[in-house]
Amino acid sequence: xxxxxxxxxxxxxxxxxxxxxxxxxxxxxxxxxxxxxxxxxxxxxxxxxxxxxxxxxxxxxxxxxxxxxxxxxxxxxxxxxxxxxxxxxxxxxxxxxxxxxxxxxxxxxxxxxxxxxxxxxxxxxxxxxxxxxxxxxxxxxxxxxxxxxxxxxxxxxxxxxxxxxxxxxxxxxxxxxxxxxxxxxxxxxxxxxxxxxxxxxxxxxxxxxxxxxxxxxxxxxxxxxxxxxxxxxxxxxxxxxxxxxxxxxxxxxxxxxxxxxxxxxxxxxxxxxxxxxxxxxxxxxxxxxxxxxxxxxxxxxxxxxxxxxxxxxxxxxxxxxxxxxxxxxxxxxxxxxxxxxxxxxxxxxxxxxxxxxxxxxxxxxxxxxxxxxxxxxxxxxxxxxxxxxxxxxxxxxxxxxxxxxxxxxxxxxxxxxxxxxxxxxxxxxxxxxxxxxxxxxxxxxxxxxxxxxxxxxxxxxxxxxxxxxxxxx
Numbered sequence: 001x002x003x004x005x006x007x008x009x010x011x012x013x014x015x016x017x018x019x020x021x022x023x024x025x026x027x028x029x030x031x032x033x034x035x036x037x038x039x040x041x042x043x044x045x046x047x048x049x050x051x052x053x054x055x056x057x058x059x060x061x062x063x064x065x066x067x068x069x070x071x072x073x074x075x076x077x078x079x080x081x082x083x084x085x086x087x088x089x090x091x092x093x094x095x096x097x098x099x100x101x102x103x104x105x106x107x108x109x110x111x112x113x114x115x116x117x118x119x120x121x122x123x124x125x126x127x128x129x130x131x132x133x134x135x136x137x138x139x140x141x142x143x144x145x146x147x148x149x150x151x152x153x154x155x156x157x158x159x160x161x162x163x164x165x166x167x168x169x170x171x172x173x174x175x176x177x178x179x180x181x182x183x184x185x186x187x188x189x190x191x192x193x194x195x196x197x198x199x200x201x202x203x204x205x206x207x208x209x210x211x212x213x214x215x216x217x218x219x220x221x222x223x224x225x226x227x228x229x230x231x232x233x234x235x236x237x238x239x240x241x242x243x244x245x246x247x248x249x250x251x252x253x254x255x256x257x258x259x260x261x262x263x264x265x266x267x268x269x270x271x272x273x274x275x276x277x278x279x280x281x282x283x284x285x286x287x288x289x290x291x292x293x294x295x296x297x298x299x300x301x302x303x304x305x306x307x308x309x310x311x312x313x314x315x316x317x318x319x320x321x322x323x324x325x326x327x328x329x330x331x332x333x334x335x336x337x338x339x340x341x342x343x344x345x346x347x348x349x350x351x352x353x354x355x356x357x358x359x360x361x362x363x364x365x366x367x368x369x370x371x372x373x374x375x376x377x378x379x380x381x382x383x384x385x386x387x388x389x390x391x392x393x394x395x396x397x398x399x400x401x402x403x404x405x406x407x408x409x410x411x412x413x414x415x416x417x418x419x420x421x422x423x424x425x426x427x428x429x430x431x432x433x434x435x436x437x438x439x440x441x442x443x444x445x446x447x448x449x450x451x452x453x454x455x456x457x458x459x460x461x462x463x464x465x466x467x468x469x470x471x472x473x
Contacts, residue, residue: 010032010033010034010203010381010382011033011034011035011202011203011382012033012034012035012036012037012201012202012203012204013026013029013033013035013036013037013202013203013204013205013206013382014037014039014156014157014200014202014204014205014206015036015037015038015039015206015208016039016144016157016205016206016207016208016209016213016215016350017038017039017040017207017208017209017210017350018038018039018040018042018044018127018138018140018208019040019053019054019123019208019210019348020122020123020126020348020362020365021208021210021347021348021349021350021365021368021369022038022040022206022208022209022347022348023038023123023126023127023130024071024074024126024130024365024366024368024369025206025208025347025348025368025369025372026038026130026133026136026206027074027075027129027130027133027136027369028074028369028370028372028373028376029204029206029372029373029376029382030133030135030136031135031376032376032377032380032381032382032386033135033203033204033382034135035135035137036133036135036136036137037136037137037138037139037200037202038136038137038138038139039139039142039143039144039157039159040053040138040139040140040141040142041053041141041142041143041162042140042141043140043141044127044138044140045120047124048118048120048121048123048124049120050119050120051120054119054123055326056119056326056328056356057118057119057120057123058119058240058321058324058326059238059240059280059282059324059326059356060240060270060272060280060281060282061118061119061122061359061362062114062116062272062359062362062363063114063115063122063362063363063366064114064359064360064362064363064452064453064454064455065092065112065113065114065453065454065455066363066367066453066454066455067114067362067363067366067367067454068113068114068115069455070363070366070367070369070370071126071366073370074366074369074370074373075126075129078125078126078129079115081125082115082117082121082122082125083115085117085121085125085275086117086121086274086275086276087115087116087117087121087122087274087275088115088116088117088254088272088273088274088275089113089114089115089116090113090114090115090116090254090255090272090273091110091112091113092110092112092113092114092449092453093105093107093108093109093110093112093445093446093449094107094110094253095110095113095253095254095255096253096254096255096256096257097253097255097256097257097309098256098257098259099256099257099258099259099306099307099309100259100435100438100439101259101260101261101432101435102432102435102436102438102439103436103439104439105438105439105445105448106438106439106440106441106442106445107442108442108443108445108446109442110446110449111446111450112446112449112450112453112455114453116254116255116272116273116274117274117275118242118274118275118280121274121275122362139159141161141162142159142160142161142162143159143160143161143162144157144158144159144209144214145158145159145160145197146158146197146218146221147205147215147218147219147221147222147344148199148200148201149222149341149343150222150223150341151222151223151224151225151341152341152342153341153342153343153384154205154222154341154342154343154344155201155202155203155343156199156200156201156202156205157199157200157202157205158197158198158199158200159197159198159199159200160195160196160197160198161195162195202343203343203382203383204343204344204345204382204383204386204387205343205344205345206345206346206347206372207344207345207346207347207350207351208346208347208348208350208365209350210348210349210350210353211328211329211332211349211350211353212329213346213349213350215344215346215350216229216334219340219341219344222341224339224340224341225339226339227334227335227336227338227339227340228334228335228338228339229332229333229334229335230332230333230335230402230406230417231330231331231332231416231417232330232331232355232405232406232409232410232415232416232417232418233287233329233330233331233409233415233416233417234266234286234287234331234355234409234412234414234415235286235287235288235290235414235415236284236285236286236287236290236328236355236356236357237284237285237290237291237325237326237327238282238283238284238291238325238326238327238328238356239282239283239284239291239293239297239298239301239323239324239325239326240280240281240282240283240323240324240326241280241281241298241319241320241321241322241323241324242274242278242279242280242281242319242320242321243278243279243280243281243314243317243318243319243320244277244278244317244318244319244320245273245277245278245279245317246316246317246318249313249316251313254272254273255270255271255272255273256269256270256271256309256310256313257269257270258270258305258306258307258309258310260286260306261306263411263412263413264413265289265306266285266286266287266288266289266412267283267284267285267289267301267304267305267306268283268284268285268305268357269281269282269283269284269301269302269305269310270282270310271310271313271314276320278320279313279314279317281310281314283298283301283302283305284356284357285301286412286414286415287412287414287415288414291325293323293325294323295322295323297323298323302314328353328355328356329353330353330416330417331352331353331354331355331402331405331406331409332352332353333351333352333353333398333402334346334350334351334352335395336351336391336394336395337391337392337394337395340391342384342387342388343384343387344387345372345387345390345391345394346391346394347365347368347369347372347394348361348364348365348368349361349365351368351394351395351398352364352398352401352402354401354402354405355405355408355409358401358404358405358408358452360401360404360405360454363401363454364397364398364401367394367397367398367454368394368397368398370397371390371393371394371397372390374393375389375390375393400454400457400458401454403458404451404452404458406418406419407419407424407427407428407431410424411428430461430470431461433470433471434447434448434461434466434470435448436470437466437469437470441469441470441472443465443466443469444466444469444470447460447461447463447466448461
């Protein structure tokens with residue numbers, strides 16, 4: 001059935017990219033489109049496994065408290081399924097030992113938790129749920145190579161198949177190496193020589209193709225004005241490895257997060273429990289302090305962290321994988337709410353991508369899916385009004401996360417872009433006071449965790465009781 005054969009606004013929705021952002025976006029549109037087609041350049045593994053199109057999947061991930069609430073609202077019972085699959089529930093106080101720039105955060109009766117597992121487990125359970133919906137179909141092994149339409153409206157996509165096979169091991173490794181430098185969850189033009197281009201009409205196109213989205217370039221080819229965007233680049237780089245947890249060890253906490261203390265020593269590390277009685281450890285450094293390659297670089301960076309706690313936890317742990325590096329690239333916020341043709345909505349990293357050290361990306365992708373569901377419910381279809389409202393509300397739900405990540409990124413001298421001036425310096429001074437307060441006052445710590453978990457807006461830190469505690473400190 002084509003879009004023209006259905007009632008206006010209830011035709012076909014195409015989702016570019018079948019990563020987490022794409023599949024939850026497709027799920028959000030069920031019941032409002034006659035047909036929802038997810039175009040994914042990879043072929044999904046039958047069991048949970050790391051795949052080439054999600055290079056960031058090999059690194060530590062956080063779905064913040066607000067993200068788990070959003071996921072549970074979209075897919076009731078999914079958090080219980082994650083726990084059954086081996087995900088660990090970690091409280092932000094007690095279970096997580098957090099060393100901020102001001103010192104160790106004090107324990108308090110925690111209200112914030114998160115589920116910790118590897119990205120393949122999360123992706124597989126969400127994908128399995130989405131596949132239960134008859135109106136959603138997947139075109140695997142297929143590239144989107146352009147858009148249909150004009151400067152006024154996007155009316156579909158151009159597709160090219162990449163071939164029927166799953167690809168050789170060498171091809172997968174080559175794709176993975178490419179993606180490590182150019183993160184994407186779909187939409188790449190690599191491999192596009194493998195088939196003929198065909199037009200695929202749609203009433204709504206969702207860009208969920210990740211950090212390296214080609215949609216801005218394709219819009220230019222349609223004669224659209226450039227999408228306004230902001231860029232901030234702290235030059236962050238990652239090195240990650242899985243470890244077997246030594247039997248019988250008890251450190252009194254499940255996870256540890258070591259942040260940098262001074263802008264001139266921007267190194268950090270995190271250890272999280274994951275399924276299979278393993279730990280995932282991710283080390284990161286901003287520009288000028290990036291982890292060096294391989295096992296030797298991983299060990300060296302570990303020794304340079306400002307506290308030995310993470311190293312001590314790994315002293316008797318056996319590696320369960322090789323060391324994997326990742327260069328996320330700059331943070332980018334694209335303002336589609338200001339300039340976009342009808343029929344197009346960007347979600348997840350294609351709309352706003354953040355420095356991964358703050359753990360916001362997956363949660364914002366889930367917020368985007370909630371927005372799509374909410375706006376489709378409001379208008380009863382996937383027409384232009386739904387897309388227009390979705391663009392505006394996606395910008396709103398990502399604003400606080402963007403402001404917080406940018407404000408922290410510009411603390412580092414080697415960062416390019418981002419806010420400057422007296423106001424940001426004032427914000428830094430106040431946040432420093434908040435962090436000092438969080439080392440001794442449970443109310444301040446709780447408020448800080450609520451804001452960082454995206455459950456509360458940053459204004460929560462200016463509540464009179466928090467301000468009073470901060471000033472007393």
